[in-house]
Amino acid sequence: MSGAPLRAGVVGLGWAGVTHAEAYAGLPGVEVHALAAQEPERLAAVGDRLGVPHLHTDWEDLVARDDLDVVSVAAPNWLHDRIAVAALEAGKHVLCEKPLALDAARGRSMVDAAVAADRVLWTVFNHRERGDVRTLRRYVDEGGLGRIYHVKAAWTRRRHTVGDTWFIRRDRSGGGPLIDLGVHMLDLVLHLMDEPVVTRASGFTHAELVPASIAAAGGDPAGYEVEDLAGGMLRTRSGASIYLEASWALHAPISGNEMAVTLHGTKGAATLVIKDYAPAGVLQISTDVAGTPAETFPVVPRGGGHSDVVEKFVTAVRSGEWGAHRGVEGLRRSIIVDALYRSAEKDEEVDVADEGEA
Template sequence: MSHITPDAEQATGFPPLRVGVIGLGFAGSTHLDAFTALPGATVVALAGKEPERLAELGSSRRVPHLYADWEDLVARDDLDVVSIGVPNDLHHPIAMAALNSGKHVFCEKPLAINGELAAQMVEAARRNNRVLEVAYNHRRRADVQYLRGYLDEKPLGSVYHTRASWLRRSGIPGLGSWFTSKATAGGGPLIDLGSHVLDIALYLLDEPRAISVSAVGHSELGRAGRGGGNHRVSGGAAGLDFDVEDFTSALIRFDNGSSMQLEASWASYSKANEDIEVELLGSVGGARLHVDNYATSGTLTLYADVAGAPSIVSPDVRVPSGHHKAVIAEFIAAVQSNDHAGHHGEFALHRSRIVDAIYQSILESREVAIV
């Protein structure tokens, strides 16, 4: 029995969206909890490969229909939404099947393992007039939102350079699992962590178009079996070869003349440990977001000249958790709106194209144009 309540309809003015969630790991269970908690949706189906966890989540969250395979969930004709929290290589086949059978899709990042597959997903969303949204949840942090509002007042002048990074001391997720195989993940920390800080930076900068990148990548620790982290991977290690990078650094040029240095590492012999940073250098001011080990306060610094003297301001912005829930609430609102324009995954596709160009630049040791 589903748990649709009259209250849910009253709260939003719409009947709750019927949602199927695929994946039982961190991502899938976070989607499940967010959709369950929000008044505009009810989770009626859940899929995943771990039978005990499937039964436990199904029973504790009162999900009536449980499946081992995503194909059986997507085949249901009574779902409005499919929510994807599975290894990266499965995002494309699941999204295509869901969009082509008339469902809206909420997908984990990255949209796909490469730009070509991501473009097919965006095209399918447009053709079927369905919403395709990606879980770039970190942009919903309160400090990022504060910065976004601050930048709207143009206090930095023109931002000519951005530094964006997510760096770990020792945090390769599941050495030997799907995370560290090019075929299943599409890449290493760049596609995993770098795509989040790239998203935050592009969002803050008002979406300039990237025109070229020049990048380097290394995999000294991962290939030697060092730098493993404690991220729990649902399927466990599958004994796959480590054939992705564990460190990337890229210089990106934008169509407005500005530039960005993007760095991502899963492991390196350095001080950084779960260190997230986005620093904006402007013609009359600067701003820095620095999240040290998932800090929830003290993350913002603003730089300006005040009465001619270099000055520093540290806004006191507290960061509650629950960023996935905020993104999923936006997704539900987009589905409920009749106008889905701009909600077909276009922003995520731009990020995938940049990531593609970075990997190509690493492979070919040259600057790569993005057309």
């Protein structure tokens, strides 16, 4: 580690931004130097708790500072590209919350800006840092499942929890549970399968339970502009198929919130179920032993998440090896989410555009 501390600025102080700020503050040689948020009390409280010298209510003022090395973007989705591009053009490295952007075109402009500025652009996919997911990834890498040819992944919420916020305005969020939760599951699947090339998408969206509940409460369901259930089938160049699903409200046999993924391979299957954000999920390996079905439940490590992402981002910035981190993985996921929405809209299977290489 060289002498001067790395100076970080964080835009947005919802759950995500506070988590970023705390993660930076916990790293040696890193200083949280500026925060920006539009809730003055929260800004003052977090600033005071973490000893942050510069507090702003508008992101433009934070990005204009010439004393920051890195900027975290934890603002609503529609602001991601504006903040990130401005920060990259000003020479900062950027850690951006998922989804990379409102849509793939905006995501592409962020990747282009990172290349032009020769800076790091990194999308936060924190769930792949979980101990259970890391264990599963190691098992896949060791060949435990053989060749993976079919995957099912779903993030299911039984009840709507995002309320009357930017999340339900299409021009602010880019969509509903698919772009919000589905992109996490898509990341897990692509990460666990070591980045297969997705070629075709057949998507669906529904908006049933949330609009009905808004109407039942005397509200205007038209104010709810996004889906409450979405997903689809993805085809890959290798022939593997992927089924993806995400809901903010669904009658389903779960208590509240469940993330589940099953990888089906030629030698076995692995199912990971994480109920209600449990720090360690249940990992089940299904194989044949002596021609008989057998189940194994590995004891998985607890924890892992945002702090690991922030630490990896900081390590990449310090390494000087910036060319390997231009946000292309985040863009790839945005392209697939776009294709699923496009397919649902057209009511037919669509090509998934090739994002090219940054």
